[in-house]
Amino acid sequence: MAGTHGGPKRRGRPSGPAGDTRERILASARDLFARNGMAATSVRAVAAAAGVDAALVHHYFGTKKNLFTAAIDIPVDPDVVLERVRAVPLDELGRTIPSVVLPLWEYEAGAGMKAALRSALAGDRIAMFEDFLREIVLAEVARRVDDPPGFGIVRAEFVATQVLGVVVARHIVELEPFASLPLEQIIDTIAPNLQRYLTADLPR
Template sequence: MIKAQPVRARSGRRPGQPATREAILAAARSRFAEVGYDKASIRSIASGAGVDSALVHHYFGTKRNLFIAVARIPVNPETVLAALQGAPVDELGATIVRTVVGVWDSPAGAGLVAALRGVMAGGQESLIRSFLLDIALKNVGERVDDPPGSGRTRVALVASQMVGLLAARKILEVEPLASMPLDEVVDHIGPTLQRYLTGPLPRASKA
């Protein structure tokens, strides 16, 4: 009688168990912080976690979902992304303010502020930077890249304004901005963002 041989686990690979998810998150957090969202591949993250790439997809589906889990973002960014993608270019400034501040003011807003505090306190500022520039505003940057090469600068200016607005409205609670109605916030901040996005940019100073 032929005896059945025991199945050997592949060396260097973690089995599909609860600890695997945490190992993937840890590897992803390190990789995203090191090289940013665009350059971090699922394969490199899987290698860092000691698992197959298929397991990363099993637990998180896509790289974007994995990043959201790493950054502990408590809302689905697709809500924001869909609104921005559907807005005409000449209305992007107002749309960004209305959509993003609307999320901050929703029940999920407290979770977003907590996530931001946690990432900043943990020394992972690059995660927030990567989320803003490589996910949330990447499509916007491509749409307003006029003259060519200016898109990144434009969305960086928008990000600076929105981060400052978040701090003033939700963290420092500076009045009257903290309790200002959403429509009024849009009226004040929207035109500034629109100028960053589609207005003329000063020439870079010569060294």
């Protein structure tokens, strides 16, 4: 008789609170991303581990990139941030990058960003944080400055060291008087060096 126990398992939206389903997907995503990395983890694999359809993962998170961002608790859509990086001329990247990234840590979203960074630095999600930087943030910059070919990621990582250094000194260590300097002063100071990393000849 239809509907009796023993019939085929139904896929799709599971019963129970939606919040429980979302958290189960996130827990599965964190486990798989931490073990296999972002590139080697598919939405289908996350869905299978969570016991749901892949369509339900897309329903809650949209893209794999958004799922990955949620899995490491970054409370900012990276595409919104990177859109400004894509839009500016190459010779303005050195100023645009800190102008876009550093203010995120100063305002409402900053508390969540700091918590995510502290967790990464403590070792809880360091591999995932590294994956986020390389696969989502740095890859976008590297494509624009890949001269000579294959050197773009090195340029992008040089930029990351300086921008992350500012974030750690200002918001994690709270090194004074640096932590209390006007943000615009910091951007003015580091922008020329970032531009050099991005477009000037570097020692090899």
